[in-house]
Amino acid sequence: MKNSTRLTALAGTATLLAAPLTLAAIAPAHADVDRNGTCGAGRYELSVDRERRAGQAGFEVDAGLEGVAPYSRWTFVVRHDGKRVVTVTRTADDEGDVDVDTWRRNTAGKDKFAFRATQVGGTTTCGSSVTVR
Structure with a gap:
């Protein structure tokens, strides 16, 4: 696997993992x-x-x-x-x-x-x- 492909896959995974954390951070205003x-x-x-x-x-x-x-x-x-x-x-x-x-x-x-x-x-x-x- 090329380095650029690995970096793209890693960035995509990080984005998917970070999305729920972002939502959790804004939840208290409506919690x-x-x-x-x-x-x-x-x-x-x-x-x-x-x-x-x-x-x-x-x-x-x-x-x-x-x-x-x-x-x-x-x-x-x-x-x-x-x-x-x-x-x-x-x-x-x-x-x-x-x-x-x-x-x-x-x-x-x-x-x-x-x-x-x-x-x-x-x-x-x-x-x-x-x-x-």
Whole structure:
């Protein structure tokens, strides 16, 4: 193989490998946001994903717990820009997982989402917040 052919093949391969990295570098401006942490013996996750529904820009908001006591009951409160938008009590499944999700329309400026989960009849409370532009 000639040197010029090898260089062309090498340059083509490098370009193919670099393209996904370039896209990954620009992704954070449009990236979804996740927050994770401990919640008693388990863990929580708050996920805010950009999404369009029926032509409306908005966010899919998921708050969940995993590894908590099976069949334990939890009250979730989800807030959007400080306003309570969801209050619900759910029971963890047999693996100790429980979650709540909602869709919220994008508002002007930054959008702040927060959730709090409180074990019914217990003392465990956890939560987190996310601000997106």
